[in-house]
Amino acid sequence: MNHKQQAEQILEAIGGKENLSAATHCVTRLRLALVDEGIVDQEKLNQIDAVKGSFSTNGQFQVVVGQGTVDKVYKEFIALAGIGESSKEDVKEASKQKMNPIQRAIKTLADIFIPILPAIVTAGLLLGINNILTAPGIFWDEKSIIDVYPQWSDIANMIIIIANTAFVFLPGLIGWSAVKKFGGSPILGIVIGLILVHPELLNAWAYGEAVKEGTVPTWNLFGLEVEKIGYQGQVLPVLVASYLLTKIELFLRNKIPDSVQLLFVGPIALLVTGFLTFIIIGPVTFAIGNWITDGLVAIFDSFSALGGLIYGGIYGVLVITGMHHTFLAVDIQLIGSTGTTFLWPMLALSNIAQGSAAFAIMAASKDEKLRGLGLSSGVSAWLGITEPALFGVNLRFKYPFIIAISSSAIAGLYISAQGVLANSIGVGGVPGIFSIVAEYWGHFLVGMAIVIVLPLVGTYLYAKRKKDV
Template sequence: MDYEILANHILAGVGGKENIGSAWHCATRLRFKLKDESKAKTEKIENMDGVITVVKSAGQYQVVIGNNVAKVFEPLAEAIGLSQENSVMEKEEEKSKENIINRFIGFISSVFTPFLGAMAGTGVLKGLLALVVTLGWLQESSGTYQILYAAGDAFFYFLPVWLAFTAAAHLKVNQFVAAALAGALLYPNLITLLAGSKPVTFFGITVVGTTYSSSVIPILLAVWLLSYLQPILDKLFHESIRNIFTPMVSLMIMVPLTLLVVGPLGTSVGTLLSSSVESVYRVAPYVAGAVMGALWQVFVIFGVHWTFVPVMTNNISQLGYDYLLPMLSVAVLAQSGAALGVFLKTKDTKMKSLAGSSVLTGVLGITEPAIYGVTLKLKRPFIFATIAGGIGGAIAGGGGAHANAFTLPSLLALPTYLGKGFISVVTGLVIAFVLSAVATYFFGVPSQPQSNDEKNFKNNASIQDNLVIAPISGTIIPLESVKDQVFASGAMGKGIAIVPNDDKIISPIDGTVAAIYPSKHAIGLISYGGVEVLIHVGIDTVQLNGKYFTQLVEQGQKISVGTPLITFDREAIQEAGYDTTVMVIITNTADYKITETEETIADNNWLLQLKAL
C-alpha cells in the first residue's frame, strides 16, 4: 500500500489543511480536531482502502487505520507542516469552542499517547522480572536483577519528566523548561534534604516533604500553571533577552511554587482519588469487575477511556498496585475472542483476513481493529464480547486481582498480575475469550449473500479471474518506454502502457473503485479477486488539476469490465503540451506472477494475466 497516497486522500477527505485545527496519532488512529466537521467526507474516507472506520468522539475526528497508523501520519504531517513530535496546530480561539470535558479528554490523550508504548513495555519488563524471581531464576540482590530492574523502573520513576514534556507540547509551553521543572522535583540532593529530620524552609516557609517520583497530578498542575506564566514573562522581557530570562524566571517561580503549594495539593488530590477508587472496589469487587469488563470497550469507542489512565498510574504510584488493569485485560481478551469467532465462521475473504489479524493485535492490547473493523461492524459479536467481558471481569475483580506495574491490558501484562488474585484473573481471561469466541461462532456471524456483481464474477471466473483488459483502445507499448522514470522503472508495479486513440477509459476488471484522485487523471481499482489496478492517464497531467477530465464513477462504486470510468479531451491535453500515454499498473505486483498476453476473449483484448503466488 502507498501510505503517502492514502494520507493525501485522507487529507482531502477531512477538508484539506485549512480545515485542520490540530492533528496527532495514537496506536491505531489518526486524530484530528477539525474547524468545520461538516466539511469532512466521512463515508468517502471510510471506503478508502487502508481505513477501518471513522469515529467522532470527545471533540475529535478519528480515522482508524490500525497498526500502520504511523506510516500514514508521517506523510500527512509533512503535507500539513507538522512533525511527529510537534503534531499540534490548534489556536486558542478554536480551543475555547470545546466544552471542558472534551478539552480534558483531549489533554489527557495527547499527554499520555506519545509514550504509552514505552511505558507499557517497561511495565512488562518489570512483570517478567517478578516472574523470574518467583520461579527462583534470579535473586533480587543480584547485579543482573538490579540492572534489569533499573531498565524497567526508570521510566516510571521519572514519569513526571515525560509528562512535563508532552503536557508542555500540548499547552504550547517550552518543553525543556517544563522538563527541568519536573527534574527539580526529582533532584537527588533535594529529595535527601526533604527526607531528613530537619524541616526545610524557603524564605521562612516550610516545604512539605513529598515524594514526586512516579507521580502524575502534581506535574500536570504545575505545567498547566506554567502555561499561564510563560506568556506573561514573554511580554515582560524584550525579544533580545527573552530566550534566556523567560526560562530562568519561570523556573525561579515555578519550582518553589510547586514544592510549596502545587505539589502537596496535587499529591493530596491523587491520594484522595486512589483511596476513593479502592474504597468502591472493596465494597463491591464483583460489581466493579463486571462493569469495567463489560463497558471498557464502550469507553474506548467514545474516547473517554483516557480519563482512567491517570487514575491507574496514580494508583500504582500511591498504593503500589492497581485493581482496574486486570479487569480491562479481560475486556480486551473478550474482543479478541469475538474476532476469532468471526475468523473461524465467516466466508467473506476480506472480513476473515481482518478478523484474523485483529485476534493477534487484540491479545497484544490493541483492540481498535477488532472493534471497528469486525465486532462493532457485525454488531452481535460486540454484544457477545461485552457480556463475556462482564462475566470474566466479575471473576477477576471478585478474586482481588491487581497489577503491580502499568502496562497495556493484554496477555503480555500477565506477569504484572502475579500475587493475590492471579488465578482469578487467568480464569476470567480464559472464560471471557472462550465464551466470546464460541457465542460469536454459533450466533454472531449472519450469513451474507453475495452481491450480484460478485456472483456474476465468480460464475465467469474461468474466463475473467485475474485477467486485466485494455482500458482504452490504442497502441500497446512496453512500460519501460514510458517517458516517466517512476512508471518506467517499475517502482509503482509492473504493467503496460497504451498510446490512446480514444478519449474514454473503461474498467479493465470486475470489482470496486478503490480511489479517485482529485485531479481526475488517475483512478485506483480492486478486483473481486484482489488485483489492485492503477490507471494513470498521461504524464504530469496532475498539473492540469482536473481540466479536460471528467469523472464518471464514485469511490466505492461496484464496476464490471467495460464500465466507463473517465473521459478526457485527448487533443486539448496534447495541445497543452502533455503526453497522453495511459499506464495500467498492478500496484500489488508482489502478490502475483504477471505475464503479458495478446489473446482475445469475448471481444476484449486482455493485456495482462495474473497468477497468485
C-alpha cells in the same frame, strides 16, 4: 490496487471535498477533520477495497487503510480534494471546534500521556521479566528463580533498575509532555518534573512512615514551615506545576526582550513555579491524589465484584468515547501511591475480549476482506490496540461488541473478587499477564480464558445463526 480510484471512492463516501476541512495520516489511518460527519455514507465506505474500518474520535473521522497503503492513498486523496498536506496539529486544531469542554479535557490528558506511554509500557514489560525471576512460587514452592539460582540475582537487580527508572522519574516524563502540550519549552518541563523527585527531598513512598514517626523534614521560609518532600509516582502535582510553568514562561517571553530572555525567562519561571509548587500546589494536589486513590481503594474493597463487573463492562465503551485515556492517569496514580493497580488487569481482559470477538467474525465469515480484517484487528487487540477491532468489525455488526463487553464484565467481576493486582502498566492484551503480580497469575489466566472462550464461541454461534457476515 488503483490508489487514485480508492481515494476517489473514499472522498465520495465522506461527502466530497466540500465536507473536508483538513487531512493527514498516521501509520495506518487517514485522519480527517470533516465539516459534518453525519453525511458520511458508512455503508459505501465499508465496501471500498482499501478501507478496513472507520471511526470518529475526538472530533476526527479516521479511516483505517493499512500500513504501506495509507501514504499512497493519502497523496491521491489530497490531490483530488484540492487541499495541501496537513500536519496532525492542523487536523487537531480543525477538529477542536466540534469538541465540548469535557472532550477537550480528555483530549488534553490523552495528548499528555500517550507520548510517554511507550516508556511506561516498556517499563511494565521489564518489571514483568523481573517478576518471573524474583517472585516465589512460580516454578518452585515458596522459592523464586534467584533463590534456586543465586547467580541470576545481579541480573534481576540490573533489570529492576532499568525498569523502575520510568516510574521513579515519572514526573520528568510528564513534565516534558505536559509543557510541550501547553505550548512551553519541553526542557523546562523536564526540569520542573525532576525537581519534584530530587534526591534531597523525602521520598514520597516514605512519607507515611515519616509522618507516624514525626520525622518529616521541613524548610523554614521566614517562619513558614514547608514540608521538604518529593512527589515520586504522583500525577497531579507535576500536571498543575507544568501548566503554571508554561503560563509564566509565555508571559515572560512576551515582556522580556529576545536578547536577554535566556538570562531571565527560565530562571524566573522555574523559581516562581518551584516555590509555589512546594508551598501550595504540591501539598494540595498530593492530598487530592491520595483522596482519589483512597476512595477508589475503599470502593473496590467494599464492592470489589460489583466494581469489576461495571469497569470490566464499560471499558470498551470508554474506548469509543476516548475517555479511557483518563484512566491511564488513574492507574499511574494508583501505582505511585500503593505500588499496584486493580484497574489495569480489567483493561487487558477487555482488549482480549474485543480481539476474540473479531476472531469469531473472521471464522464465521465467507467474505475474504472481512476475514482478513477480523484476523488483523483481532491480533492487534490481543496486543493491546483495540480500535481496528472495535470500529472495523465489532461495532459494525453490534452483537460482537455486546458479547465482548458482557464477557469482559464477567471476567472483571471474577478477577476483582479474587483481588487480582498489576504492579505495572504493560501491554494491554495477552502479554499483560507479565505485569500481573505473580501470586495472581492463576486467577488472571481464568479471566483470560473467560474473555477468549465466551466472545469467540458466543459471537461465532450468533453470526452463524444471523448469517450477516
